Amino acid sequence: MANDDVPIGRRVARWRVRRSMTQQMLADRLRRSKSWVDKVERGVRALDRYSVIQELAHVLRVDPEMLLGQPRSTPAGPPDGVDDIRAALARYNSPQAPEQPDELRRQVGYAWLSYQHAHYGQLVRVVPGLLDAVQGARSPELLVQAYRITSSLLVKLGEADLAWLAADRAMSAAGDDPILAATAAVSVAQALRASNRDRLALTATLAAANRILPAPSYPADHEVGGLRGDQTARQPHDQRGEGRGGG
Structure with missing residues (x-):
């Protein structure tokens, strides 16, 4: 419950203005429509999922508690478990024996x-153990998927x-595979x-797209020349034929 009577939509609008953002700019960063932002700010659309409030708070660069009207708690460290993920990313060799690929795919x-x-x-x-497991398997596909989830x-x-x-680890794991690199x-x-x-x-997005787009194909010079020569050779013959027919 909020500790004041200001609706959450009005707080969103207030912080949006403080960040010098239009409704369209906020919508673009949230990957939503301008209409969605407008309805949230007017209280027409309820914000009943904490994950959405977190996403809004992240884009507006405020604590979720500020949008909820709750008193700000004492500064805390990263969320529980993030340090374990950081430690798993810092390991380059898996501390455990590799598992079967089918089991790893199920976990992913x-x-x-x-x-x-x-x-x-x-x-x-789940993520720290998953990262250790896929590193042991050394499967580029599973590595990319696990790093993307992380x-x-x-x-x-x-x-x-x-x-x-x-x-970035996902990009490295993708290697020369253009599809894996694009997803990473x-x-x-x-x-x-x-x-x-x-x-x-x-x-980064355009570079990945260029890697998977097929290279444009152009006819070889001799093919172009041959076609042009063939057309040139035919034209006098056709014209002569037309002349005889007209005579």
């Missing part, structure tokens, strides 16, 4: 499902710099956007 799928259902607290506890989770937890590190670049762009580095995020 479970982690993605947990993320999609916003079970972040549960996922924080990066996405860290963005949601407000750890943008650590999220960028995880996304999505995480790089998300982490950079969370750090308010929109231009770098766009650059």
Whole structure:
């Protein structure tokens, strides 16, 4: 419950103005419509999910408690479990024996499902062990997936710099595979956007897109010349034929 009577939508509008952002700018950073922002600020649309409030607070660079009208608690460190994720990212050799690929795919799928259902607290506890497991397997595909999950989770937890590190690990794991590199670049762009580095995020996205686009094919010079020569050779013959027909 909030400790004052100011609606949360009005607080969102107040902080948006303080950050010199228009409704459209806020909507773009949230990947939502301007209409959605307008309805939130007018109280027409309720903010009943804490994950959405966290996302708003992150973009507006305030604590979620400020939007909720709650007194700010004493400064705290990173969310529980983030230090374990940081330690797992700092390890380059897995401390455990590699597991079977099918079991690892099941774990990666479970982690993605947990993320999609916003079970972040549960996922924080799972990610360190998952990172250790996929490092032992040395599968580029599984490594990219695990690092992408880690990066996405860290963005949601407000750890943008650590999220960028995880996304960069995904890019390294992708190697020369253009598809894996492109999917990893999505995480790089998300982490950079969370750090308010929109231009770098766009650059990373375009670079990945260029890697997977097919190279344009042009006809060889001799083919162009041959076609042009063939057309040139035919034209006098056709004209002569037309002349005889007309005569």
